[in-house]
Amino acid sequence: MSDSTERETNESTTARPVGGGSCPECGGILLPDHTHGEISCGDCGLVVHEREVDHGPEWRVFDLSEADAKSRVGTPATLLWHDKGLSTTIDWQDRDGNGQLLSAAQRRRFQRLRVWDQRFTAENAQDRNLRQALGEIDRMASALGLPQNVRETASVIYRQALKRDLLPGRSIESVATAALYAAARQAGIPRSIVEMASVSRVDEREFRRAYRYIVRELGLVVQQADPSQFVSRYASTLGLSREAEGRAVELLRIASERNLDSGRSPVTLAAAAIYAAAVLEQEAITQTDVASVAEVSDVTIRTRYKELLEAAEAVGYVSSDE
DNA sequence: CATTCGTGAAGACGAAT
DNA sequence: ATTCGATTTCACGAATG
Numbered sequence: 591m592s593d594s595t596e597r598e599t600n601e602s603t604t605a606r607p608v609g610g611g612s613c614p615e616c617g618g619i620l621l622p623d624h625t626h627g628e629i630s631c632g633d634c635g636l637v638v639h640e641r642e643v644d645h646g647p648e649w650r651v652f653d654l655s656e657a658d659a660k661s662r663v664g665t666p667a668t669l670l671w672h673d674k675g676l677s678t679t680i681d682w683q684d685r686d687g688n689g690q691l692l693s694a695a696q697r698r699r700f701q702r703l704r705v706w707d708q709r710f711t712a713e714n715a716q717d718r719n720l721r722q723a724l725g726e727i728d729r730m731a732s733a734l735g736l737p738q739n740v741r742e743t744a745s746v747i748y749r750q751a752l753k754r755d756l757l758p759g760r761s762i763e764s765v766a767t768a769a770l771y772a773a774a775r776q777a778g779i780p781r782s783i784v785e786m787a788s789v790s791r792v793d794e795r796e797f798r799r800a801y802r803y804i805v806r807e808l809g810l811v812v813q814q815a816d817p818s819q820f821v822s823r824y825a826s827t828l829g830l831s832r833e834a835e836g837r838a839v840e841l842l843r844i845a846s847e848r849n850l851d852s853g854r855s856p857v858t859l860a861a862a863a864i865y866a867a868a869v870l871e872q873e874a875i876t877q878t879d880v881a882s883v884a885e886v887s888d889v890t891i892r893t894r895y896k897e898l899l900e901a902a903e904a905v906g907y908v909s910s911d912e
Numbered sequence: 913c914a915t916t917c918g919t920g921a922a923g924a925c926g927a928a929t
Numbered sequence: 930a931t932t933c934g935a936t937t938t939c940a941c942g943a944a945t946g
Contacts, residue, residue: 798925853935876915887938892917 744773768801838867862894
């Protein structure tokens, strides 16, 4: 786990741009985005790392996802492999109930039956899995007010996790939550980890673990959430003015210029900026109010909002009084 | 009296060894 | 598996208004 793990609060991981290639999910053309150093599928919009995609005839992988990378060679037969053939219900031996060998014609016949048997059990199991997951994604997305396109992206991510056999050992619910969280961030309308956990049936810990896992294994590119994306939502539930909201965003911009945002949670920064902006606009809200809306502690707001104000003064955005 | 401020200790987490 | 560093939180008391 060297370079592909990305702290939620950190900058995006590096990826080398490349042209061509096809989407591992839907087979569409991959489009390089040079400004972000990432690649996305022109058809389904999935964002993937270049690192794990074909770069030529050589297979060269630098981290521990070698097995996954190799799994991309050859036909995608994962549909048939969901249980690794461990639960075959038709005996593999070409013998009848008395141990006699079957005739050639019967052997062929049973061979076909086996194939169909596996297809049915595999597809049914995956269908059930997918149906439940999609239902959960829909439910959580509604509760969080996330639009349809985010749900679709989440379902694409979930399908890929399912296809890549990432589900065993993890609950459907945790992966569904993780997929939705990632999709919301990719769409630029993030929800906080706490918000996700509050509508999910799994706790924060489990969902975070699943999220790390699928991001790493799927090579998902999820940019750092912009703190200002939380501002308008929190500001409006607090009943702040447009002016205060604008100031909060400006404070965040200044903070980011001075690298005050590295290593800090976007939610914390947003909360601090909102409070600082309210002070500047002389709108009466308490640290506790902001803390409860953003679901961070008031202590953290204290430590951050002063930093923001200092930075703003240094730039001359506000004078030292007020 | 409510709110804000300051501080030390503690928990959690990712990164590195 | 354990350590390390940074961030966030908790708990408390003092200051402010």
